[in-house]
Amino acid sequence: MPVYIDISRCIGCRSCEVACQRVHGGSGHVNVHFVGDSASVPILCHHCEEASCTMACFSGALYKDGDKTVFDVEKCTGCGLCRLACPFGVVWTDKIAHKCDLCEGLAEVPTCVTTCPANALSTDFDLASRRARARAARVAAQGGRR
Amino acid sequence: MTKVLVPTVCPYCGAGCGFFISVEKERATGIEYMPDHPVSEGALCSKGNAALEVLCHQERFTSPLKRKGEGWARISWEEAIDLVAKGLGDAIKKNGPGSIAFLASSKCSNEENYLIEKLARLLGSPHVDNCARLCHAPSVVGLNRTLGAAGMTNPIPDIASSKCVFIIGSNLAENHPVISRWIHRAKDEGAVVIAADPRVTHTSWMADVFLQLKPGTDVALLNGMAHVIIKEGLVDRDYIAQRTRGFEELKESVGDYTPEKVAEITGVPAGDIVRAARAYAISPASSILYSMGITQHTTGTDNVQAVSDLALICGHLGKPGTGVMPLRGQNNVQGACDMGALAEFYPGYKKADDSETIRYFSSAWRTEGLPLGPGLTATQMIDAAGTGDIKGMYVVGEDPANSDPCSHNVHSALDNLDFLVVQDIFMTATAQLADVVLPGAVWAEKEGSYTNTERRVQWSCRAIDPPGAALSDLEIVCKVARSLGLDFYYPDAASVLAEINRTVPQYAGITRERLERDGLVWPCPTVDHPGTPILHSSGFKLAEGRACIVHVPYRPAAEVASWDYPFILTTGRVAVHHNAGSMTRRSPSLISREPDLYVEINTADAARLKVADGDEVTITTPRGETEAYARLTDKVKRGVVFMPFHFPGTNILTTDITDPEARIPEFKVAACKISRRD
Ligand code: SF4
Ligand code: SF4
Ligand code: SF4
Numbered sequence: 001m002p003v004y005i006d007i008s009r010c011i012g013c014r015s016c017e018v019a020c021q022r023v024h025g026g027s028g029h030v031n032v033h034f035v036g037d038s039a040s041v042p043i044l045c046h047h048c049e050e051a052s053c054t055m056a057c058f059s060g061a062l063y064k065d066g067d068k069t070v071f072d073v074e075k076c077t078g079c080g081l082c083r084l085a086c087p088f089g090v091v092w093t094d095k096i097a098h099k100c101d102l103c104e105g106l107a108e109v110p111t112c113v114t115t116c117p118a119n120a121l122s123t124d125f126d127l128a129s130r131r132a133r134a135r136a137a138r139v140a141a142q143g144g145r146r
Numbered sequence: 147m148t149k150v151l152v153p154t155v156c157p158y159c160g161a162g163c164g165f166f167i168s169v170e171k172e173r174a175t176g177i178e179y180m181p182d183h184p185v186s187e188g189a190l191c192s193k194g195n196a197a198l199e200v201l202c203h204q205e206r207f208t209s210p211l212k213r214k215g216e217g218w219a220r221i222s223w224e225e226a227i228d229l230v231a232k233g234l235g236d237a238i239k240k241n242g243p244g245s246i247a248f249l250a251s252s253k254c255s256n257e258e259n260y261l262i263e264k265l266a267r268l269l270g271s272p273h274v275d276n277c278a279r280l281c282h283a284p285s286v287v288g289l290n291r292t293l294g295a296a297g298m299t300n301p302i303p304d305i306a307s308s309k310c311v312f313i314i315g316s317n318l319a320e321n322h323p324v325i326s327r328w329i330h331r332a333k334d335e336g337a338v339v340i341a342a343d344p345r346v347t348h349t350s351w352m353a354d355v356f357l358q359l360k361p362g363t364d365v366a367l368l369n370g371m372a373h374v375i376i377k378e379g380l381v382d383r384d385y386i387a388q389r390t391r392g393f394e395e396l397k398e399s400v401g402d403y404t405p406e407k408v409a410e411i412t413g414v415p416a417g418d419i420v421r422a423a424r425a426y427a428i429s430p431a432s433s434i435l436y437s438m439g440i441t442q443h444t445t446g447t448d449n450v451q452a453v454s455d456l457a458l459i460c461g462h463l464g465k466p467g468t469g470v471m472p473l474r475g476q477n478n479v480q481g482a483c484d485m486g487a488l489a490e491f492y493p494g495y496k497k498a499d500d501s502e503t504i505r506y507f508s509s510a511w512r513t514e515g516l517p518l519g520p521g522l523t524a525t526q527m528i529d530a531a532g533t534g535d536i537k538g539m540y541v542v543g544e545d546p547a548n549s550d551p552c553s554h555n556v557h558s559a560l561d562n563l564d565f566l567v568v569q570d571i572f573m574t575a576t577a578q579l580a581d582v583v584l585p586g587a588v589w590a591e592k593e594g595s596y597t598n599t600e601r602r603v604q605w606s607c608r609a610i611d612p613p614g615a616a617l618s619d620l621e622i623v624c625k626v627a628r629s630l631g632l633d634f635y636y637p638d639a640a641s642v643l644a645e646i647n648r649t650v651p652q653y654a655g656i657t658r659e660r661l662e663r664d665g666l667v668w669p670c671p672t673v674d675h676p677g678t679p680i681l682h683s684s685g686f687k688l689a690e691g692r693a694c695i696v697h698v699p700y701r702p703a704a705e706v707a708s709w710d711y712p713f714i715l716t717t718g719r720v721a722v723h724h725n726a727g728s729m730t731r732r733s734p735s736l737i738s739r740e741p742d743l744y745v746e747i748n749t750a751d752a753a754r755l756k757v758a759d760g761d762e763v764t765i766t767t768p769r770g771e772t773e774a775y776a777r778l779t780d781k782v783k784r785g786v787v788f789m790p791f792h793f794p795g796t797n798i799l800t801t802d803i804t805d806p807e808a809r810i811p812e813f814k815v816a817a818c819k820i821s822r823r824d
Pocket of ligand 2: 009
């Protein structure tokens with residue numbers, strides 16, 4: 001259950017970044033990137049099914065727990081292999097590794113999801129497509145957008 | 147010690163998002179979201195998330211200060227208040243009460259603003275104003291004339307039920323980010339979104355139709371849209387006949403604003419003008435959202451009137467999903483205006499030049515000799531300080547030396563005062579010029595009500611104490627007033643609100659007891675009134691209940707590009723900063739994301755100037771010059787450059803030419819030149 005992004009809604013306000021940093025003692029796990037003149041894309045951990053970071057982690061600090069990629073700080077040696085392995089650049093190592101923990105133990109819903117002013121983030125995989133289907137249905141029924 | 151959650155209202159923009167501050171052992175330890183808040187639904191933008199960073203900031207004032215040589219000396223409250231009483235008192239004695247002026251604060255609560263304007267007027271000075279002058283003064287003048295009320299007509303969540311959202315001169319995605327969620331919701335329900343702005347912005351990212359107009363050509367664009375709507379018969383004839391006056395004159399005056407001609411003036415393709423006009427007019431419920439891009443012009447009042455004309459001829463007012471929505475920039479700029487911290491209005495928008503107003507407040511405040519207005523506006527006060535007509539000023543929570551145009555002149559004008567007292571939380575550029583500095587409190591350190599952009603009055607509770615000897619602004623104003631011999635005995639904000647309930651009819655029913663959680667939207671005339679989220683649903687508070695359609699011809703901006711100054715500079719905000727930046731530039735997680743002043747230059751222009759991305763450049767106008775680094779982009783068209791105004795450099799450049807009626811300076815258009823530094 002990672003956080004899914006609806007890029008059409010993201011307004012690049014960087015609230016997710018600031019909020020993530022705020023609840024994780026200063027080290028955030030979201031980065032908003034700006035592409036071209038107005039697109040903005042928050043980049044965060046996908047909690048990959050076959051997570052390269054866990055495969056690279058020899059100490060077992062990063063591992064799969066159901067559909068989450070979780071992290072055991074006690075076991076981390078700070079070697080940085082995970083950082084090299086992650087294709088999205090969303091696990092960091094400064095002394096020890098840190099990455100998105102879906103705000104486990106901090107909030108019921110990941111903080112970035114609640115705080116996003118534009119409702120661009122959600123934990124519902126199908127939400128963006130459902131919205132698109134609903135729009136399409138409405139357009140079809142109304143004979144075009146007004 | 148247990149954790150307590152204290153409900154507060156965000157201190158930054160006018161959206162009025164709520165959040166809880168968790169307090170442990172009398173320290174603010176974190177923010178908790180408020181999912182059932184009517185506007186924000188738990189969301190906060192980056193500024194809201196970083197709000198606690200200013201609370202225990204090491205640069206906060208912790209004691210009153212007086213100027214000592216080149217530096218400052220910490221002094222006691224007794225000494226500070228004596229100095230203020232003497233400074234203001236002497237000016238009054240020598241030159242009369244008209245020689246002192248007050249700037250109230252759109253960051254402070256309603257109660258505090260009410261007391262500041264009351265203090266000014268009881269002392270006999272008509273000169274009290276607030277920084278609304280620099281943002282929505284044209285809305286106050288223009289909308290009062292056309293619609294009979296200056297506020298946002300519909301609440302923010304109501305935007306979701308709009309079928310066409312027309313955003314002009316507002317980059318709300320960065321300035322009021324939470325409003326975006328309501329626009330997305332409208333889009334989900336099939337709404338068309340139109341955005342008009344000189345820049346490609348995150349707001350235009352949400353739009354279906356984007357009109358990239360040249361700065362200062364808004365009236366032409368709006369007239370062009372009115373032209374199309376009238377010509378194609380898309381007006382609401384019944385609405386025009388029953389609810390308005392002035393349509394024939396408008397029809398006549400927009401007759402020659404053909405899309406082709408308007409395209410030439412604005413740079414917007416004629417086809418897009420027609421598309422936007424049709425979309426706005428045809429939809430069953432259309433709303434217009436606007437902001438500083440409309441108001442901060444020498445034609446600000448005209449722009450506002452042209453906006454409301456469009457709504458009136460299409461009948462898009464008074465119903466869900468419709469409306470004219472001036473988005474207010476500060477957390478309580480609406481409230482500061484409602485409370486009469488304006489040169490031309492006493493509380494409740496009672497005209498300051500009307501003897502009936504003076505009679506009303508003389509009896510309400512049990513006094514005599516209240517000054518007839520209008521007083522000097524915020525911009526005029528500075529001029530008057532420069533010429534020596536104003537001798538003493540009391541500035542609360544504002545930073546004119548940084549936020550006003552042509553800031554070099556503002557510095558020397560304020561320097562010219564005999565006495566300047568500044569009440570603030572940080573050493574701002576204005577405080578640097580003060581004789582006495584009084585340490586105030588931020589939102590979390592005091593209680594009071596705040597009115598957001600949709601006229602929703604919300605109560606914000608005190609979470610912690612102000613640092614050191616700092617006091618709530620309400621306590622300070624009362625101390626100053628008492629030292630000047632006035633009878634200001636208000637134990638708390640609730641007691642001031644009780645007086646506001648008696649003197650401001652729009653707030654009569656907004657009592658402390660009723661201000662839980664969702665707040666109340668004024669006008670709320672009685673204690674059992676539910677508030678009025680949608681204005682003008684049964685006519686207008688103007689003669690015969692009719693709105694006025696005011697036709698306005700297009701006038702070019704005061705400055706145009708010339709051989710010497712070939713670029714048009716326009717200014718605005720970015721998501722991670724707020725206004726003059728005295729708070730956000732001190733907030734680590736915000737300043738780290740946007741640390742320096744930059745200027746956006748079109749790539750083709752930059753190539754001609756031999757400027758590369760990141761180069762240091764000098765921007766020059768007749769007022770002065772500023773350094774910034776270049777950001778090359780196609781967000782701005784050729785010939786236009788953009789700078790955010792959160793850094794002191796920007797307003798060195800802007801012009802102090804103002805709108806003739808609303809007296810707002812034209813922050814959005816200044817002719818400038820650019821050169822690479824080396
Ligand atoms: S850190 Fe990278 S590799 Fe690991 S789960 Fe997240 S996105 Fe996948
Ligand atoms: S908070 Fe939402 S809108 Fe803002 S940058 Fe993050 S994902 Fe985008
Ligand atoms: S949108 Fe405005 S009120 Fe809401 S959190 Fe951001 S600055 Fe505060």
